[in-house]
Amino acid sequence: MTIYNPHNLTEEEFLQQYDPNAFDRLSLSIDTVIFSINVDPQTINYRKLDDQKLAILLVKRSDHPFLGRWALPGGFVGMQETLDEAARRILQNKTGLDDLYMEQLYTYGAPNRDPRMRIISCSYLSLIDSSKYQLHVSELVEDSAWFEVELIEEKGCLRISNGETTFLVKIEQKSVRKGKQIITSWQVAAESKLAFDHDAIILDGLLRLRGKIQSTDIVFNLMPELFSITQLQQIYEIILGQKLLAPAFRRKIAHTIVETGQYSQDKGHRPSQLFTYQQR
Amino acid sequence: MTIYNPHNLTEEEFLQQYDPNAFDRLSLSIDTVIFSINVDPQTINYRKLDDQKLAILLVKRSDHPFLGRWALPGGFVGMQETLDEAARRILQNKTGLDDLYMEQLYTYGAPNRDPRMRIISCSYLSLIDSSKYQLHVSELVEDSAWFEVELIEEKGCLRISNGETTFLVKIEQKSVRKGKQIITSWQVAAESKLAFDHDAIILDGLLRLRGKIQSTDIVFNLMPELFSITQLQQIYEIILGQKLLAPAFRRKIAHTIVETGQYSQDKGHRPSQLFTYQQR
DNA sequence: TTAATAGTGTCTATGAGACATTATTCT
DNA sequence: AGAATAATGTCTCATAGACACTATTAA
Numbered sequence: 001m002t003i004y005n006p007h008n009l010t011e012e013e014f015l016q017q018y019d020p021n022a023f024d025r026l027s028l029s030i031d032t033v034i035f036s037i038n039v040d041p042q043t044i045n046y047r048k049l050d051d052q053k054l055a056i057l058l059v060k061r062s063d064h065p066f067l068g069r070w071a072l073p074g075g076f077v078g079m080q081e082t083l084d085e086a087a088r089r090i091l092q093n094k095t096g097l098d099d100l101y102m103e104q105l106y107t108y109g110a111p112n113r114d115p116r117m118r119i120i121s122c123s124y125l126s127l128i129d130s131s132k133y134q135l136h137v138s139e140l141v142e143d144s145a146w147f148e149v150e151l152i153e154e155k156g157c158l159r160i161s162n163g164e165t166t167f168l169v170k171i172e173q174k175s176v177r178k179g180k181q182i183i184t185s186w187q188v189a190a191e192s193k194l195a196f197d198h199d200a201i202i203l204d205g206l207l208r209l210r211g212k213i214q215s216t217d218i219v220f221n222l223m224p225e226l227f228s229i230t231q232l233q234q235i236y237e238i239i240l241g242q243k244l245l246a247p248a249f250r251r252k253i254a255h256t257i258v259e260t261g262q263y264s265q266d267k268g269h270r271p272s273q274l275f276t277y278q279q280r
Numbered sequence: 281m282t283i284y285n286p287h288n289l290t291e292e293e294f295l296q297q298y299d300p301n302a303f304d305r306l307s308l309s310i311d312t313v314i315f316s317i318n319v320d321p322q323t324i325n326y327r328k329l330d331d332q333k334l335a336i337l338l339v340k341r342s343d344h345p346f347l348g349r350w351a352l353p354g355g356f357v358g359m360q361e362t363l364d365e366a367a368r369r370i371l372q373n374k375t376g377l378d379d380l381y382m383e384q385l386y387t388y389g390a391p392n393r394d395p396r397m398r399i400i401s402c403s404y405l406s407l408i409d410s411s412k413y414q415l416h417v418s419e420l421v422e423d424s425a426w427f428e429v430e431l432i433e434e435k436g437c438l439r440i441s442n443g444e445t446t447f448l449v450k451i452e453q454k455s456v457r458k459g460k461q462i463i464t465s466w467q468v469a470a471e472s473k474l475a476f477d478h479d480a481i482i483l484d485g486l487l488r489l490r491g492k493i494q495s496t497d498i499v500f501n502l503m504p505e506l507f508s509i510t511q512l513q514q515i516y517e518i519i520l521g522q523k524l525l526a527p528a529f530r531r532k533i534a535h536t537i538v539e540t541g542q543y544s545q546d547k548g549h550r551p552s553q554l555f556t557y558q559q560r
Numbered sequence: 561t562t563a564a565t566a567g568t569g570t571c572t573a574t575g576a577g578a579c580a581t582t583a584t585t586c587t
Numbered sequence: 588a589g590a591a592t593a594a595t596g597t598c599t600c601a602t603a604g605a606c607a608c609t610a611t612t613a614a
Contacts, residue, residue: 014344025305064294101459109363179381270611550584
């Protein structure tokens with residue numbers, strides 16, 4: 001059965017005369033917030049536990065706009081790719097790894113977020129096991145580096161630092177009316193020295209991560225194969241931005257991990273048993 | 281200080297020679313899942329409680345592609361609008377209301393999801409108080425209608441019906457490896473008679489709503505000013521797809537509502553006290 | 561022994577699940 | 588009285604918070 005539209009065209013005829021340029025067109029990029037856990041080699045002390053930090057991968061822009069500024073790894077979506085495929089390709093390029101945890105985060109589309117033209121950014125959140133990336137990232141020519149990220153609520157500040165360069169992104173709790181409710185959330189309050197609106201994307205990524213580690217198992221994508229419970233607890237504490245009580249923490253995660261019988265070594269204190277993740 | 285890129289151009293020079301058509305371009309549309317609560321006027325019985333249903337607003341397509349099929353209300357994003365502004369404009373057009381609850385849902389970008397060209401759909405979730413829309417929607421010329429939505433897990437089916445037309449969207453629980461985890465979620469399993477991939481968007485919207493009513497107050501955007509606790513409980517039950525126990529439910533929501541002293545009337549049973557939402 | 565961390569025990573308070581009971585209205 | 592729903596009481600069980608305590612290693 002052939003269907004005609006109000007201009008008496010069949011679908012085939014319609015598609016033939018359709019002019020893709022009749023409507024405004026724009027570009028679509030993917031930007032990826034890649035989280036990992038870093039240990040500063042300078043602070044390693046065999047008497048103490050490693051000082052773990054949440055880290056993100058940034059790349060230095062080598063062309064206009066924002067030349068020389070740090071940005072999230074990203075790229076344009078190819079015409080034959082799905083969004084997930086584009087995100088996976090970009091991750092593979094930057095980290096050399098292929099089966100990372102990855103989820104779509106949010107889509108940013110302010111008209112002037114890019115000075116070249118209207119570019120929409122579909123952002124992705126990715127998590128990478130700290131024991132794996134070192135091999136790959138350093139091989140890449142591109143100027144990329146891991147930056148520690150910390151949300152300091154008291155100071156209204158998102159601190160992003162790699163030792164050499166530090167960004168202090170001013171943030172504030174904004175209340176927005178949404179229908180009958182007033183919803184309060186952290187927002188970037190002032191322009192920072194990062195490229196584009198990437199400071200806002202990083203903040204949203206961190207908040208998504210914070211929300212999801214409470215209700216899912218995604219932390220284990222940040223962990224090496226073997227880890228101690230205290231190590232895991234510290235990562236929760238970094239991401240949540242608050243201290244947790246050990247017994248309660250143990251009870252909560254007990255069902256997601258299994259004993260290995262192996263123990264940590266070469267530390268100036270009681271060794272801890274190493275566990276591994278096991279999905280329920 | 282002027283910065284030069286590898287081709288020795290300043291940012292101003294770079295932007296002047298930048299050809300927006302050098303990269304693939306595409307279009308961006310917004311599609312909105314507008315939820316509300318419907319009561320079928322035919323089943324009203326003064327001895328019984330209203331039979332409430334979760335409903336979404338669909339519009340019948342008046343042109344190719346998918347001419348004559350039902351689709352989510354949507355439209356293209358204007359060049360000077362943010363995504364939120366475009367979503368708000370579309371909502372205002374379809375419902376006549378301006379301050380609805382609205383949040384970005386997910387962005388869909390499969391290369392062939394639209395036969396015209398590459399069109400990315402950024403979807404929004406919106407909630408509308410059932411006592412308000414009736415005034416407006418019927419005034420609109422466009423062929424739009426409220427469809428009941430129900431996720432029937434046992435049958436692996438998403439039922440979307442307005443009495444005349446019923447869509448039975450086949451769904452299945454798919455397990456996907458994401459990094460170290462296997463994540464299982466409902467996915468559309470077979471093509472349905474809805475336009476584009478809108479069946480998948482509706483499913484994702486319903487699942488988002490299901491997740492969010494457990495941890496936030498968004499249900500109240502679906503409620504009229506005054507409601508009984510049982511009425512509220514039934515809406516939770518519809519959205520969650522399971523029965524709840526009344527005493528536990530009361531305890532859970534007690535802190536979000538306040539007594540009004542008013543009571544329901546003209547019913548063939550004990551009247552219920554009417555409550556109203558109060559944000560903590 | 562001491563520093564540092566690992567790991568356990570247990571009391572209490574809170575909240576969820578389950579079921580039973582009482583209350584109120586209209587026909 | 589009987590149908591229908593509203594609203595409360597209460598027992599149990601599971602979990603979360605808080606704190607104290609014991610264990611183990613290397614220097």
